[in-house]
Amino acid sequence: MINRVEKLSLLSEMIAFAQTNENIKSIEYRFLFGVAKQLDISKEDFNYLIEHPITYVNLKSHSERIVQFHRLVLLMNLDIEVSPKELVKLHNFGLRMGLSHDSINRVLDLMESFPNKIVPPDFLIDIFKVQYN
Template sequence: MTNRVEKLSLLSEMIAFAQTEDSVNSIEYNFLYSIAKQLDITKEDFQYLFKHPVTYLHLKSHSERIVQFHRLVLLMNLDHKVAPKQLVKIHNFGLRMGLSHDSINRVLDLMESFPNKMVPPDFLIDIFKVQYN
């Protein structure tokens, strides 16, 4: 992914996912900021996104959508408390990204079996490969 607008859109989407009652806890903030740094987004631009979200852009690459979904799963599980509302929200984000309904459900069902509910990237990719083929 080389497009700056796509990077800002991804980050904005993650911020929107993390914001509950207009706040993001420090663990989530630090995780989001580490993603921003990986995407070469400045701290000023990162902070700007909290008040001025960027319009969602649909990622063309299936693999980029899987990576983004994985980031959202990791973000959701940072505080080890997953509310039913968050499951619905992440499911809807996955569908909006064009990911398979069955794959999303499989990931969300199986994450309970992993330590700290952190689905390993290889496992997640295998789930989506099955549905993509």
């Protein structure tokens, strides 16, 4: 299980990802707040993170990093149109988390084939398992 600092770091990272254009869209805010609730982060702490990001803490657990990458994929795909800049940003976030370059590319390439570009969690896990073994 991840600790509070790691949870705040994950959320801060997601907020930074959503703030590509300086503003967080309403749909992104709702999604991020939903993640905050799942992580047992209060609305006050969540809103504080929007204005005051914290330093990124790399997760020790490979499975937690995969879950976080999946959250970022879902967040990115809230927009109808995903820009090449957003894809590069997501790819770089994945690399910074220590995920496999090949697995990240495979997820990004295959997400187009899923409805609403939503990669099912079990499919995503299988992609990373292949590279992890």
